[in-house]
Amino acid sequence: MKHLQPKEAWQWLQAHADDPPEQAPLFVDVRMEIESLYVGRPPGVVHIAWYDYPDLKPDPERFARQVEAEAGHKDRPILLICRSGKRTLDAGQALEAAGFTDVAHVVHGFEGELDEHFHRSTVNGWRHDGLPWEQM
Structure with missing residues (x-):
């Protein structure tokens, strides 16, 4: 797994912004x-929770299936973000x-x-x- 600082991650996403959707990082x-x-x-x-209410327990197989369904294939680059960078290590x-x-x-x-x-x-x-973000 690659460990990217936030600015590195943003630069990587921007460098692949014009890639075909099935090849661009998810x-x-x-x-x-x-x-x-x-x-x-x-x-x-894209939001795919590592865990959520009410269980608050990860289900790695479910998570991998959901990511694959969204990504289309397992060779597509995947970039993960969480609150502090800890959940993403397990995910x-x-x-x-x-x-x-x-x-x-x-x-x-993110935080x-x-x-x-x-x-x-x-x-x-x-x-x-200072990277771009949005809030509901």
């Missing part, structure tokens, strides 16, 4: 739907175990690590780096 937000909708998300991201490993060949994740995720006041988006992450 950008997947693995957070719970409520996080993606209300906290914000990068534009163009990425599940995809690789399921046979995906080109998996990357956004280090520090980044906690600062000394337990706030996010102040130290690192997609939003901290």
Whole structure:
């Protein structure tokens, strides 16, 4: 699995923006739907939760099936993002175990690590780096 800093991930997505859809990276937000909708998300991201309510337990096989259904094939590049870059590590490993060949994740995720006041988006992450995002 590739580990891309937020700005590297954005540059990679932009470098492939004109690729045919079946070859362009599939950008997947693995957070719970409520996080993606209300906290914000990068534009163009597809939501496929690693886990969600009410179980809050990952189902790696379900996740891999949903990503494959969206991607079309397991050789398509996949870029994963979550809140802080931790869920994407497990989700990425599940995809690789399921046979995906080109998996990357956004280090520090959308909101980044906690600062000394337990706030996010102040130290690192997609939003901290000033990259495009939208909110419901």
